[in-house]
Amino acid sequence: MSEALIEARAVTKVLGGIVPVTLVQDIDLIIMPREFIAITGPSGSGKSSLLYLLGLLDIPTSGEVLIDGISTSRMTEDARAEVRLTRLGFVFQFHFLLPEFSITENVALPMRALGKLPPRAIIARAEELLESFGLGDHRHKTPDQLSGGQRQRVAVARALANDPPVILADEPTGSLDSVSTAQVFGILRDLVALRGKTVVAVTHDLDLAAQMHRRIHVVDGRLANDHAVTAPA
């Protein structure tokens, strides 16, 4: 019996203001190792908001998020940053790479921030990650010299830099053509199958969701449905 990587307990997020907006309401969720989870739902239903809460980018108004069984409610901002750096990897719809840096340097950033590896080992690991996603020949290029699909693969490589157990992706193929979509989706699937990662991906694409192991359906900020799609590999 393995430990939950991420656990949400009655998580609610309300934006204050003259008219308060409820983004996410009363969500309970347990995410285990080696899961491949799709978060689906209509536009504006709170999928992204939920992902930010699970990834400690946002703080719930009530309820709590646990990472590795530890509550994050009382953590300092620095401690939350540390968790993001070591335990979580993010991939957004827009690639979000730093434009002035080569893609190797972009992938190296989280490793340098962590400071555990010597500089040479960091570059070696960054190049190895890029190589494994078919980007070895482009390693000296900057993001604007790459196609959308290539950039998104760099973003996945960066998310993996510090070898976190969980990758959180917000519509990672949302702005890609079908060929690139297939490539990036293939990479995410391999992360689970070959590297033992857990991948949680928000997606509009029901065909893709159907190929994942578990589907969490969100409507109006609430968990409408949470069920296994196929047996985990």
Add this chain to the structure above:
Amino acid sequence: MNLILTIAWTHVRHRARQTLVAIAGVMTGVGFSIMMAAMMEGSQEDFIRTLVDALPHISITDELREPTRQPADIVYTAAEFHGLTPDIRRPGIKNPMATIASLQTWVPGALTPSVQSKAVLRFAGRNLTTSIIGIDPRTEAEVSNLATHMKQGTLNSLYRASNAILLGDRLANKIGARVNSNITLASAEGASMNATVVGIFHTGFRMTDETTGYVLLKTAQILERQTGIVNEIRVRTRDPMAARLISERIGEQTGYKSISWQEAQEDLLSAITLRNVLMYTIVGAILLVASFGTYNIISTITHEKTRDIAILKSLGFRDHTIRAIFIVEALAVGLAGAVLGWIFGYLLTRGLASLEFKTPFSDYNHLPVLYSVNHYLLATGVALLSSMVAGYFPARAAARLHPVDIIRGAT
């Protein structure tokens, strides 16, 4: 390279023009500050040197530290007297030569006696009240600059005639006297004598050149009608700055009033202090204004880079790392500006020092400047401090940024 430096360098490198403008601002500030400090301290030093050169470092006068007791007071033991005419003759320094000899054993410097007198100088039907100072030509040269200010004749010319006198050039011009002119001196004590002009001096101090004549001690003593009297001993200390302490010891030892040049010029010296306060205020203001450019560039970069900041924060960069990036950028601008400012300031100072001015007091003159490493260090310190403050506020705002707000907006 360190991660913070790498990112900071990337930011400023991609905004080269704006960064250069900010650096130029700091450079100008540091440069002008250095020049100003060099000029102010240079003129101040020049001023003090002139002062120290022209004045005796210590003046011991025959005024007793205690008020003089009147003769009747000494003779009778009664408590009070009324209706007596007080003794108005200046007492002079007792045993002046013995006093000088005794001081000479420990005072580091030279001493010379003098006699102060006043006389009406008559020549070609003109009368002028004149300060007559009796000096000893053998030791005078070691204490004052009079010897170097002689235009005609020397101090030793005073031995040439029986009643010889050296006149200030303005005084000589006023009465139309020249070397070898015979003049008449009449003192307030009723003494009168014929004297021969044996030399003309020019000190550059108008008051002195217009109203003073130098004679031998003996001549002045005759004018005062007091044989052997000396009413001032002047001292030139080897270290002018030590004058105050030495003066105190002389006062204690001799019981006479002893005044150092610092005490005599207290008002001027406090005016100099005020001038320095003003100078440092202005220098500070210049550097503060220069830091506005730094604030501008760092603030611009943080605004342009909000998305990158959000990315770094979402990856797990800590707030203080984000803050450090922008503070380092500001410091880099400050440091680059300061280093260029050293060169700029040095060149400005050199340029200023080479300018020639015609002043009413002297012939062609160079503006006195003082080169001091302290000016460079101080300007650099203030520039770096104000750069850091200028960078701190945008940096803090950047570090406080909420990544979710930006990530939402960008998708």
